[in-house]
Amino acid sequence: MLEEANKYLFQNYGRFPYFFERGEGCYLFDENGKKYLDMLSGIAVNILGYNHPKLTKAICEQASKIIHISNLFYIRPQIEVAKILSENSFGGKVFFCNSGAEANEALIKLVRRYFYDKGENRYEIITFEGSFHGRTLATVTATAQPKYHEGFYPLVEGFKYAKFNDIQSVESLITEKTAAILIELVQGEGGVNPADKDFIKQLYNLCKEKGILFTVDEVQTGIGRTGKLFAYQHFDIEPDIVSLAKGLGGGVPIGAIIAKEEIAKSFIPGTHASTFGGNYLSTVAAKVVLEEVLSDGFLERVNKVGEYLKESLKVFGYPVKGLGLMVGVDLPKEISAKEVMKKSLEKGLILGTAGENTLRFVPPLIITEKEVDEAVRILKEVL
Ligand SMILES: Cc1ncc(COP(=O)(O)O)c(C=O)c1O
Structure with missing residues (x-):
């Protein structure tokens, strides 16, 4: 074999x-x-x-009915999962996809589209050394680790890399084009590095002051991994967008972003989509996962x-x-x-x-x- x-x-x-x-x-x-x-x-x-008895049962039962139907129609468990995610985070709306890279790709596109809709020429995203955001061309560019870039040039425009836990390094990169920062609150692939609480507070205040979106990659840290539903809940902040994947489906591929309503509304029909995103099978699984993680x-x-x-x-x-x-x-x-x-x-x-x-x-x-x-x-x- x-x-x-x-x-x-x-x-x-x-x-x-x-x-x-x-x-x-x-x-x-x-x-x-x-x-x-x-x-x-x-x-x-x-x-x-x-x-897991509940997860296995839910997946098997759903597989015998409908696995997939496309987003041309409403999907009941997709709506239910979006409601759970929204109500247990900062409110806002949910878009579903299939993986962490896709969730971050959606996040990046949404940041750009949001400022485009506002008529502002802001598209730069600041990410952090040691980060990992995925393997698509935009997310690998967001990943501030040269070893993942080798051989894939030219990379996507509009990313700048700051030092993790170093506010001055972020300040030095901000321009009138800065649209967002994208951060893992505990860097996963980079070596399990938690962010300093003071640094995050300063970063958050800086973003608020400059109208920069504070976006969090919770692909690895989300859905209970750090002891709260979302890692950002350990910090005294409210992100504008978070990305999710990994744990959300308990093994069934699913990704998602949650974005504040005024930002989410930039994805009008035709701007972004996913064939499989949030299909019956994956959202039935995610619903069981969330119910378990949120249980007493x-x-x-x-x-x-x-x-x-x-x-x-x-x-x-x-x-x-x-x-x-x-x-x-x-x-x-x-x-x-x-x-x-x-x-x-x-x-x-x-x-x-x-x-x-x-x-x-x-x-x-x-x-x-x-x-x-x-x-x-x-x-x-x-x-
Ligand atoms: C923080 C973070 N973001 C994004 C990704 C990419 O996720 P995926 O492999 O599902 O595309 C990973 C994967 O390890 C991750 O840890």
């Missing part, structure tokens, strides 16, 4: 040679029946774990287990950082995070890596303290 994979698939992923067959809760099982504790959850996607005690558990995970990981003596169940451990140069990931896999533990040399823990949000103990025990053996 590996030979066929090499022969028939693009070789654009650095894959590990494992074939998983099924999952249950926080565990995956490979084709030989070997069990693995999953602290990566499909890169911060499977927030309800595997084979769910987010409190995320915070509690997240704290427990952070505390437990301190035993190794390396810097531990993150928010909720988005946690990173910075390893010293002589221990390769990739190698630790490889060795952990052999011992039945699935971890991730991020940034320069950070171990990344983004488990299903249903994880328990007991499972955290198991992960730490295996990691101890590996390290």
Whole structure:
């Protein structure tokens, strides 16, 4: 099978040679029946774990009725999910797509269109070093990491890169053309780097003062990952637009942006669209996910287990950082995070890596303290 994979698939992923067959809760099982504790959850996607009874049932039932119908018609669960997202955020309206990159692409287009409609020539977006916003041409340009740009020039016009957590660096980039800032409040791929509260407050005030839109990439941090429904709720701010994906469908591909009403109205018919965006299957899944995450005690558990995970990981003596169940451990140069990931896999533990040399823990949000103990025990053996 590996030979066929090499022969028939693009070789654009650095894959590990494992074939998983099924999952249950926080565990995956490979084709030989070997069990693995999953602290990566499909890169911060499977927030309800595997084979969650309500999610599986809802998807199966919906598949037997309608999977997809297009946005030429109304889709009941799409409206219901939009209502939940709007009522549990800053109000506003919701547009659905299929992935994080698409959500950010929609966000970028909406920013431009909003200022176009206002008759203002503002289109520049400031993003941050170490960020990750996706792989389409505009979102990879927004991603302020040169390694993702190599070979893809010319990039899209209108992006500037500031230093993360450095307000002066943002100030120095602002011109009369600055339309928005786009920020991850905890940088994910960049190495699990939380933003400073003071920096965000200053940045927010600066944006308000200059009429710059404050937009937040919550593709990874959104839907309970950091212990609140949205990471921005940890900060004393109200964004103009947020983008979502990953956890929103619990594994079913879906992306979305929520935008304030006066901004959302710039997407009039014909300006932006998605064939699959918000179809029956994905929004039925998102509805179950949101109902679970918003159910009594769910987010409190995320915070509690997240704290427990952070505390437990301190035993190794390396810097531990993150928010909720988005946690990173910075390893010293002589221990390769990739190698630790490889060795952990052999011992039945699935971890991730991020940034320069950070171990990344983004488990299903249903994880328990007991499972955290198991992960730490295996990691101890590996390290
Ligand atoms: C913060 C952030 N934005 C955008 C993306 C891109 O999402 P997708 O891979 O679904 O296009 C990612 C993916 O890792 C992400 O972490």
